[in-house]
Amino acid sequence: MRVSGGTHLRHFEQELEKLKAKLLEMSALVESAVYWSVQGVVEKSESLAEQVLKNEGRINQLEIEIDDMAISLLALQQPVAADLRLITAAIKINNDLERMGDLAVSIAERALALIREPVPRAMIDIPHIAGLVQSMVRKSLDAFVNRDAELARSVLASDDGVDSLRTASYHELMSYMEHDPAHIPQAVSLLTVVRNLERIADHSTNIAEDVLFLVKGIDVRHHNERQLQGEPTAPTARV
Amino acid sequence: MTRQVTFRRRFINAFMLSLTGVATLLVVSVLFFILGYLLWHGIGSLSWNFFTKLPKPTGETGGGLANAIVGSAKILALATLIGVPVGFLAGIYLAEYSGRTFAFVVRYITDLLNGVPSIVIGIFAYAIVVKPMKHFSTFAGGCALGIMMIPIAVRTTEQFLRSVPTALREGSMALGANKATAIFTVVIPAAKQGLTSGMMLNLARVAGETAPLLFTALGNMYWSAGWSQPSASLPVMIYQYAISPYEDYHQQAWAAGLVLLALVLSINVTARLIMSRGSSLARR
Amino acid sequence: MATPHQQLQPITTRPPAELTPPPSSAVPKIRAQHLNFYYGTFQALHDITMDIAANQITAFIGPSGCGKSTFLRTMNRMNEAVRNTRREGEIRLDGEDIFKLDVASVRRRVGMVFQKSNPFPKTIFDNVAYGLRINGVRKKSIVEETVQLSLERAALWTEVKDKLNKPAGALSGGQQQRLCIARALAVEPEVLLLDEPCSALDPIATLKIEELLFEIKNLTTIVIVTHNMQQAARVADYTGFFLLGKLIEYDNTRRIFQNPSKKETEDYVTGRFG
Numbered sequence: 001m002r003v004s005g006g007t008h009l010r011h012f013e014q015e016l017e018k019l020k021a022k023l024l025e026m027s028a029l030v031e032s033a034v035y036w037s038v039q040g041v042v043e044k045s046e047s048l049a050e051q052v053l054k055n056e057g058r059i060n061q062l063e064i065e066i067d068d069m070a071i072s073l074l075a076l077q078q079p080v081a082a083d084l085r086l087i088t089a090a091i092k093i094n095n096d097l098e099r100m101g102d103l104a105v106s107i108a109e110r111a112l113a114l115i116r117e118p119v120p121r122a123m124i125d126i127p128h129i130a131g132l133v134q135s136m137v138r139k140s141l142d143a144f145v146n147r148d149a150e151l152a153r154s155v156l157a158s159d160d161g162v163d164s165l166r167t168a169s170y171h172e173l174m175s176y177m178e179h180d181p182a183h184i185p186q187a188v189s190l191l192t193v194v195r196n197l198e199r200i201a202d203h204s205t206n207i208a209e210d211v212l213f214l215v216k217g218i219d220v221r222h223h224n225e226r227q228l229q230g231e232p233t234a235p236t237a238r239v
Numbered sequence: 240m241t242r243q244v245t246f247r248r249r250f251i252n253a254f255m256l257s258l259t260g261v262a263t264l265l266v267v268s269v270l271f272f273i274l275g276y277l278l279w280h281g282i283g284s285l286s287w288n289f290f291t292k293l294p295k296p297t298g299e300t301g302g303g304l305a306n307a308i309v310g311s312a313k314i315l316a317l318a319t320l321i322g323v324p325v326g327f328l329a330g331i332y333l334a335e336y337s338g339r340t341f342a343f344v345v346r347y348i349t350d351l352l353n354g355v356p357s358i359v360i361g362i363f364a365y366a367i368v369v370k371p372m373k374h375f376s377t378f379a380g381g382c383a384l385g386i387m388m389i390p391i392a393v394r395t396t397e398q399f400l401r402s403v404p405t406a407l408r409e410g411s412m413a414l415g416a417n418k419a420t421a422i423f424t425v426v427i428p429a430a431k432q433g434l435t436s437g438m439m440l441n442l443a444r445v446a447g448e449t450a451p452l453l454f455t456a457l458g459n460m461y462w463s464a465g466w467s468q469p470s471a472s473l474p475v476m477i478y479q480y481a482i483s484p485y486e487d488y489h490q491q492a493w494a495a496g497l498v499l500l501a502l503v504l505s506i507n508v509t510a511r512l513i514m515s516r517g518s519s520l521a522r523r
Numbered sequence: 524m525a526t527p528h529q530q531l532q533p534i535t536t537r538p539p540a541e542l543t544p545p546p547s548s549a550v551p552k553i554r555a556q557h558l559n560f561y562y563g564t565f566q567a568l569h570d571i572t573m574d575i576a577a578n579q580i581t582a583f584i585g586p587s588g589c590g591k592s593t594f595l596r597t598m599n600r601m602n603e604a605v606r607n608t609r610r611e612g613e614i615r616l617d618g619e620d621i622f623k624l625d626v627a628s629v630r631r632r633v634g635m636v637f638q639k640s641n642p643f644p645k646t647i648f649d650n651v652a653y654g655l656r657i658n659g660v661r662k663k664s665i666v667e668e669t670v671q672l673s674l675e676r677a678a679l680w681t682e683v684k685d686k687l688n689k690p691a692g693a694l695s696g697g698q699q700q701r702l703c704i705a706r707a708l709a710v711e712p713e714v715l716l717l718d719e720p721c722s723a724l725d726p727i728a729t730l731k732i733e734e735l736l737f738e739i740k741n742l743t744t745i746v747i748v749t750h751n752m753q754q755a756a757r758v759a760d761y762t763g764f765f766l767l768g769k770l771i772e773y774d775n776t777r778r779i780f781q782n783p784s785k786k787e788t789e790d791y792v793t794g795r796f797g
Contacts, residue, residue: 010730011737012757075781076756406641410703413601414654414710415631424657429644 012077016086019069023090023097026062027141029055030097033104034137034200038130040111041193044118052108059101066094082214089214093144096203096210100137103196103203110189110196119186124169129194132162133201140207149215155208162201169194277500281493289494294460294476297485304495306462310377310470314456315446317381317466318388322445323438325385326392333393334400335422346394353390360386361451369455375469380456384445391444395437399430436510443506447499449474473499552577552714552744553598558612560593560602567593569768571612575714580736580745582759582776584752585791590768591748595716598746599633600626616714631658634712634743638719640699642691642706647683650691650702654710669709676742677705678735697728701735708739715739717747721754733758752792756780764788 009017033052040049070091073079079087136155143151170191177187209221288303295302333342364383369375403426411421427434456470458479463470473495480492551574560568568590575581583591596602598614600621614621621629631654642650651670660666670687674680679701683694691702700720707715717736721729736745736758749755755762756776763773764787772779772788783789790796 010734071781072777076777078753078756404641406637406639407643409601409604409637410641410643410706411653411657412604413599413630413635413637414657414706415627416657417627420657424653425643 012073012079012083015069015073015077016083019066019073019087019090022062022066022069023093024145026059026066026094026097027144029059029062030100030104031134031137031141033059033101034107034130034134037104037107037111038126038134038197040108041114042127042130044111044115046112046115049108049111049115052104056101056105059098063094063098067091070094085214085217089144089210092210093207096206100200100203103200107193107196110193113189114186117186119183119190124172124190124194126190126193126197129162129165129169129197132158132165133197133204136162136201136204140204140211143208143211144214147211147215149212152208152211152215156205159201159205162198166194166198274500274504277493277497280490281495281497284490284494285497289491293462294471294491297483297487300487302491304471304473304476304491304498306459307471307473307476307495308498310456310459310463311446311472311474313377313463313466314380314384314452314470314472315442317378318384318445319438319442321382321385322388322441323392326389327396327434329389330393330396330400331422331427333397335418335426342397346397349390349393353394356450357387357448358450358453361454364451365454372467374467375455375457376467377456377463377470378466379454380452380470380472381466383451383455384448387445387448387451388441391441392438395441396434399433399437400426402433403429432513432516436513439506439510439513443503443510446503446506447474449478551575552617553746554613554615554618555594555598556613556615558594558597558614559610560590560597561609562605563607567768568597571770573763573770573773575744575746576761577744578741579760580740580747580758581761581763582755583746583748583763583765584750584755585765585771586796587750588767589765591763591765592718593768594765595718595746595748596635598714599630599635599716601630601635631710632712633714633716634707634710635716635718636700636703636707636720639723640696640703642694642699642702644690644692646688647691647694647702648687651705651709654706658710670705673705673709674702676708676735676739677701678731678738679705695728697724697731700724700728700732704732704735708742712743714744714746717745719748719750722750729754752780764791766791 033055036048037052039045040052070087073087077083136158139151139158140155142148143155173187173191173194177184180187213219286303288301289305290303290308291305292301292303293306294304329345333345337345361383364379364386368379368382372379400422407425407429408421411425412418416424452472452475456472456475458475459469459471477492477495477499480488480495483489553575554573556572558568558571559566571590571594583595585591593602597610598621602608602610603626610622616624616629616632621633643653645653648670651673652666655666655669660669671680671684674683679698682698683702686693691699694702700723704715704720721732724732733754736747739745747755747759759776761774762776762779764771764779764783764785766787772783772785774784778784779788780792783792
């Protein structure tokens with residue numbers, strides 16, 4: 001709510017903007033981490049993988065700062081309605097982002113392992129899965145920034161595609177391991193990478209669900225589109 | 240039996256209504272009756288001469304009561320000069336500085352002073368002003384009326400200053416004003432409507448006092464120069480003319496009465512106008 | 524594939540913002556030491572010792588009758604106007620004992636805004652100029668400039684600039700309170716005390732005043748008594764919790780509302796009593 005005219009924000013709004021800015025900073029770092037970690041696998045680039053490991057510290061620190069800020073806002077400002085949903089969504093998204101960062105680190109570590117003991121030929125189409133997952137990450141964060149419910153729904157829809165890709169990759173890798181036991185370690189690394197990518201996609205869907213709650217106030221978790229029905233409404237006067 | 244009770248009740252109701260109604264009408268009509276009577280009898284004698292000429296001996300036309308009008312004005316001016324400042328400052332002391340018991344005592348004594356008959360005040364003024372000066376004077380008249388003004392001035396000032404909310408005093412002192420500054424820059428201005436109208440009503444009340452002037456200003460058929468000569472005044476002139484055996488003097492007395500009444504009424508009405516305008520300005 | 528936003532840069536880690544503890548620095552703006560205050564035989568304040576930080580907002584909270592207003596009014600010696608009171612202990616303003624200074628000068632340096640707005644029955648301009656005039660400032664240009672500046676700081680200028688000669692009583696409740704703030708600011712006090720300034724106002728007027736407190740914090744030290752603890756949470760840097768005349772806890776506001784050390788504080792802010 002604007003108090004004076006023009007662009008002057010009140011104190012609380014300024015604090016909310018700071019929270020959003022930190023969250024955006026974190027999401028940018030996490031997006032980059034996911035990208036670099038995959039590129040590290042695909043391009044066999046040690047420097048990219050190292051970079052992901054280096055930036056993990058900042059991502060963890062941001063998680064602490066965002067939680068700290070969110071709790072402070074809850075304690076001191078008593079937010080309601082959209083402000084309250086924003087802050088609780090921020091806490092949850094914060095958590096999902098940090099987990100994504102951890103998963104990116106895990107992928108980077110697999111990248112380093114694969115560089116040391118390379119795979120003779122490409123076994124599965126990592127770039128394809130990674131591309132889908134990255135697009136889900138991007139869309140879920142854009143949906144948060146722009147409060148875009150439709151974009152959030154599209155992220156939820158893409159999750160099934162990623163799941164089926166992961167299942168297909170598993171079968172491929174299983175058959176490969178049967179035929180070429182010498183390269184089982186590399187196959188396992190690739191399994192881990194695929195699984196982590198799929199989990200990153202899951203976190204993106206979590207973020208998308210949080211965005212829907214933020215924007216529409218509806219709880220779509222666990223495939224449950226339950227509006228705030230069944231809650232008692234105010235009595236209406238009979239004329 | 241109930242029919243009788245009802246009838247009795249209704250009768251008593253009607254009777255009381257009539258009785259109180261008639262009394263009210265009486266109250267209201269008395270003022271208009273007096274005004275009407277004075278107008279009827281006095282308006283004929285009001286003329287340019289009345290306001291500008293000295294009294295002429297009976298039988299001669301063209302006389303007036305200019306000296307009485309001027310004399311009253313001088314006496315009342317002096318009375319105000321004596322009574323208002325003393326009463327005002329004492330009222331400030333009572334309202335702002337004194338302790339509870341002292342204020343109570345002073346108020347009590349002031350009320351007693353107010354109750355002293357005006358003729359006694361006149362004798363008192365005679366004793367302390369006229370006798371040492373060895374003659375009657377405007378000055379003595381002013382003193383007598385001034386003494387009469389003091390108690391009302393004290394009570395009015397105290398009452399209106401007390402009615403100013405403490406919050407205003409606090410606000411002033413919180414800005415660094417000491418007590419006296421707060422009183423004179425905030426409290427008194429806040430009470431100014433009440434104070435002004437109170438003083439005007441005070442003046443209107445003493446304007447018609449006759450008894451004290453009999454011992455002090457006495458009377459004068461001619462102009463009274465300065466302050467130490469006896470002076471004519473409207474109330475005394477009315478008295479003197481009214482008890483005289485001459486018809487033309489009676490007419491002048493009616494006219495003087497009309498003028499005096501008009502003066503007093505207009506002061507009253509003005510004072511009340513000031514009060515009502517004041518309360519609408521300070522709305523919250 | 525999507526391209527990343529960031530450049531490749533190492534980033535140093537920093538711990539989260541420390542909750543700064545209340546000041547115990549060399550010379551706090553106001554220091555109370557072992558202050559006891561009595562109304563007749565009733566002891567309203569018990570051994571209050573606390574420092575008020577300069578250019579911060581400090582709030583006093585607590586249930587009715589806990590002494591917070593009494594303590595506030597001791598800081599500008601307004602309590603002395605009440606009969607039959609007694610005080611022990613010290614209060615120092617920038618190191619000087621306020622009870623040894625001239626009382627009018629203490630009140631010039633420590634201004635006060637009251638619970639119910641009390642504009643004088645004068646014009647808006649004269650209200651704000653009052654403090655200046657009684658302190659000897661006569662020059663018309665200075666007075667006019669200061670009046671405008673004070674009204675701007677109190678977020679009232681745009682609403683009244685065309686009616687400075689109208690009576691102050693014509694303003695709404697919220698505007699009158701901001702006028703009282705402007706009036707207090709005109710004498711450039713070092714400390715501004717506010718005794719439940721918003722308790723008679725609607726939420727929007729309250730919000731305007733809270734916002735302006737943030738704006739003027741750097742001009743003056745602010746101490747606010749409020750019975751609305753959410754207001755203290757929103758506005759104050761430091762909060763002191765009073766109960767039955769004692770200072771129970773005094774800390775960074777965040778700690779008071781997030782993680783208080785004393786059980787009584789916790790009970791009060793969570794609404795268990797009071």
